Amino acid sequence: xxxxxxxxxxxxxxxxxxxxxxxxxxxxxxxxxxxxxxxxxxxxxxxxxxxxxxxxxxxxxxxxxxxxxxxxxxxxxxxxxxxxxxxxxxxxxxxxxxxxxxxxxxxxxxxxxxxxxxxxxxxxxxxxxxxxxxxxxxxxxxxxxxxxxxxxxxxxxxxxxxxxxxxxxxxxxxxxxxxxxxxxxxxxxxxxxxxxxxxxxxxxxxxxxxxxxxxxxxxxxxxxxxxxxxxxxxxxxxxxxxxxxxxxxxxxxxxxxxxxxxxxxxxxxxxxxxxxxxxxxxxxxxxxxxxxxxxxxxxxxxxxxxxxxxxxxx
Ligand SMILES: [Zn+2]
Numbered sequence: 554x555x556x557x558x559x560x561x562x563x564x565x566x567x568x569x570x571x572x573x574x575x576x577x578x579x580x581x582x583x584x585x586x587x588x589x590x591x592x593x594x595x596x597x598x599x600x601x602x603x604x605x606x607x608x609x610x611x612x613x614x615x616x617x618x619x620x621x622x623x624x625x626x627x628x629x630x631x632x633x634x635x636x637x638x639x640x641x642x643x644x645x646x647x648x649x650x651x652x653x654x655x656x657x658x659x660x661x662x663x664x665x666x667x668x669x670x671x672x673x674x675x676x677x678x679x680x681x682x683x684x685x686x687x688x689x690x691x692x693x694x695x696x697x698x699x700x701x702x703x704x705x706x707x708x709x710x711x712x713x714x715x716x717x718x719x720x721x722x723x724x725x726x727x728x729x730x731x732x733x734x735x736x737x738x739x740x741x742x743x744x745x746x747x748x749x750x751x752x753x754x755x756x757x758x759x760x761x762x763x764x765x766x767x768x769x770x771x772x773x774x775x776x777x778x779x780x781x782x783x784x785x786x787x788x789x790x791x792x793x794x795x796x797x798x799x800x801x802x803x804x805x806x807x808x809x810x811x812x813x814x815x816x817x818x819x820x821x822x823x824x825x826x827x828x829x830x831x832x833x834x835x836x837x838x839x840x841x842x843x844x845x846x847x848x849x850x851x852x853x854x855x856x857x858x859x860x861x862x863x864x865x866x867x
Contacts, residue, residue: 560597561828562854564678564756564782565636565727567602568789574601577613584621588631590792596828597851598633600677600858602786605639605652608664612671619673634677634858637668638726641681641691642706647733648682650706651815651822660686662694669698676700677858680726682707683717696721701858703756704746706731711745724754724857727786729764729772730821743772750776754857759783759834759849760826762812766838773839773849782857783831783849788813788823 568574570590572583591599603614615635622628639652641660649657658664660681669676679695680703686692695702704717705726714722725746732742746753755776757764763786764772773781785791788805790798795807797816805822807813813822826834828850835846 559851559855560592560595561832561850562633563596563599563785563787563828563850564854564858565602565638565784565786566591566599567604567787567823569787569791571789571793573789574618575604575606575614577610577617579614579617579621581621581624584618584628584632585625588625588627591631592627594792594827594829596631598855599631600634600636601632602636602638605642605656607656608640608667611637611640612667615668615671616673619671619675622675632675635672635675636678636680637672637676638680638705641665641685643682643685643708645708648706648708648731650731651820652706660691662690665691665694669700678703678724680705680724682709683722684709684713686717689717689720692717692720692722708732708742709745711748714745714749718749718752723752724756724782726756727758727763727784728755729768730758730786747772747775750780753780754782754853755780756782756784756857758786758824758826759831759839760785760812760824761834761838762810763821763824766834770839773841778841778845778848779853781849782853783828783835784854785826785828785831786824787827788825791825792827793825 569587572587622632640656640658642652642657644657678701683704692702701724702722703724703726728746795809797806804816805813806816813825832846832850835841
């Protein structure tokens with residue numbers, strides 16, 4: 554690929570090539586396989602993503618992932634860091650998405666500290682619900698440690714979102730997802746986040762299912778290409794094709810459209826798209842130039858977790 558310098562950089566990867574990062578018994582061989590497959594797909598770096606579970610399980614998985622990475626030079630190269638998505642999310646159905654209700658909790662500094670400690674300094678991004686972070690204490694703590702803070706699976710008011718940004722929040726995780734199918738037509742979290750685009754990195758899943766391509770085109774124009782990032786949110790079956798899979802506590806089905814859903818079809822679970830496919834989608838279905846597609850998949854994701862505060866354009 555032409556100017557794909559350093560390769561794609563994916564801020565949200567839950568698993569790949571049949572292997573789930575969110576399992577208790579991940580092995581070094583598993584991790585190596587994932588990294589080989591990602592590198593083979595032109596992915597230069599990812600944030601391996603650990604999602605909501607009971608804290609004991611999350612800390613175990615973070616610690617295991619960190620330890621295995623330390624033993625494998627390829628994993629050190631491909632896994633640039635960790636993304637902790639949850640458990641401090643909005644528990645309301647629709648906002649919660651597939652995150653288990655019994656493990657979602659209000660943000661607590663001591664608990665965040667436990668998770669960061671387990672990750673051993675590898676945490677680069679944390680997704681939380683600002684309206685569940687009382688006093689924005691966890692947001693501030695993360696920003697002070699130069700860990701990027703993202704809003705996601707959340708429904709803050711505009712004032713709450715603005716206050717979180719003032720406290721150091723700089724990213725919005727998979728905008729257009731982690732919210733209900735039906736919302737107020739104007740006063741909703743998508744519009745609020747877009748309205749603050751000059752202070753946020755806006756992340757989108759560019760598989761055409763999590764956000765339809767016409768909507769994605771609109772969001773990219775509203776957010777501005779210098780503020781937008783594409784992620785896969787890939788789950789273990791990414792690159793395996795259609796079938797029925799069990800992932801942690803969830804059963805899911807991947808249809809012929811290569812979209813992962815709950816078995817009853819009620820909601821999407823993660824995604825099975827790859828970064829090269831996302832980049833191709835941006836060109837073929839959204840009408841971006843190749844260069845702009847690479848900005849969203851190669852350049853901007855690295856900037857978004859570079860620890861740099863955004864300032865308004867003017
Ligand atoms: Zn999510």
